[in-house]
Amino acid sequence: MDWTTGLGWFLFHLGQILLVIVPLLVALAFFMWGDRKVWAGVQMRKGPNVVGPFGLLQSFADLFKFVIKEIVVPAGADKFVFLLAPLITFALALVGWAVVPMGPGWVIANINVGILYLFAISSLGVYGIIMGGWASNSKYPFLGSLRSAAQMVSYEVSIGFVIITVILLSGTMNLQGIVEKQAGGFWNWNVLGGGGGPQHLIATVIMVPMMVVFFISALAETNRPPFDLPEAESELVAGYQVEYSSSPFLLFMIGELANIILMCAMISILFFGGWHAPWPEDYLKGWNPTLASLHGLVMLWGKITLWFIMFALVKAIVPRYRYDQLMRLGWKVFLPTSGIAVALVAGLRVYGIIG
């Protein structure tokens, strides 16, 4: 087979995409299980423990249950938009993974504006929710989707500012470039100011709070507790998901989970060195390139798992925010803080105080 022809190129990239998406979807099933186990552990329950060893196959049992149920479309619903909404959520959650570098050179699309692409895709996630809520033609879903739209648009702004501070530190929008800048040990990670001498301690003071802002905004952007107001069950039954059943509901759920993992990957890449180990990696020089990339893959997914456990813990521990408190936090606390941080980091770069 000649890979340089159009057809060969197409097949080659199709293979790459499947190589990312299929393991990702399988991993999601186990992340779902882990989420429930952490939640159960905090509440001193056992969590899923019936299907398979330690309940590991619970997510697959749920999957089959969803798939073989009947799809109910409400009589007054806009049928096309109603079914399009979960598809959009699901597709957008997977599309973002195209630019995530899994190891040295292991990325489907190594584009120059990778970080902007991720930002753009995560900002599109609101469409699935708002379309689903509107198309259901019912009050609770509509209220849920309006809440969600306002919430996601608000927190996108502070996520954007935090991303700008990282871009300013790294000097590139290419995700591979951002990861490569953080090589050589945890003291070079962006969360600690990007490394390069004691003067970077100033950047550390700025970047640690920025990481926290990013994490909390990521919770709000993915509608995770404590910011799960779009589906607040005590007020809105289940928000925009009320009218959904069977496979469409499953698509919403997988899409949401894939978005959460994508946010975990973004934190790992932007602040915690992506596929770099927390220690100097000189020993990798003698390794086979494939083995070295595999080493990176393990490091990245270790970090993602760690951050996912943080997401799960927050869900278990923190009570839900009230809506006005949520808006206050986004606009009156995070927006000014991250805006000032952008100005400070830009100043540090312009006057040559840091790298």
Added chain:
Amino acid sequence: MLQAIAFYLLAAGVIGAALGVVSARNPVHSVLFLITAFFSAAGLFVMMGAEFLAMLLVVVYVGAVAVLFLFVVMMLDVDFAALRQGFARYLPLGGLVGIWLTIEMVFVSASVARDGAAGKVAGGPQAASGDVTNIETIGRVLYTDYIYFFQAAGMVLLVAMIGAIVLTLKHRQGVKRQNIADQVARTPAKGMRIVGIKSGEGIEA
């Protein structure tokens, strides 16, 4: 070959979606078509090598502006009969604008066909070069040659933002608002009073 397929798919997407915007009966569908058109246009930008513009189009127009459109349109209760009544009345003006835009498009296409996209005017747009990313190119021009225009645009946006706040901000009396700083600063000494109550007597408020 693949490029041609992608181009025709995206171009057909833009035109089809644009037709959908004006022909859809439901305004929410119109906005959804508009979003499709923006998205396909972003794809065309990527094909031209202007990936930064493409991402901006998606972030700003699709991710923020169109969400607000959708927000507003979904909450409106549109009367379709009333909408269609005005059709004949607005036809002359609308037709004029349409013809004017068509003429402009023809002129632009003709000049591109004759001189190429970059044009022959001195200081005109330059084609992207391989060694510098187009973010860097835009940044260099924007923050040097066009810095005053850039600042002026920023000022206009700032004034617009303050204007919006001034027009919509209402200080209603008698509304209970949460002051989080007050709540956090509350101490046991400020928050409670220890009263010794004698048997058989009430407490004076």
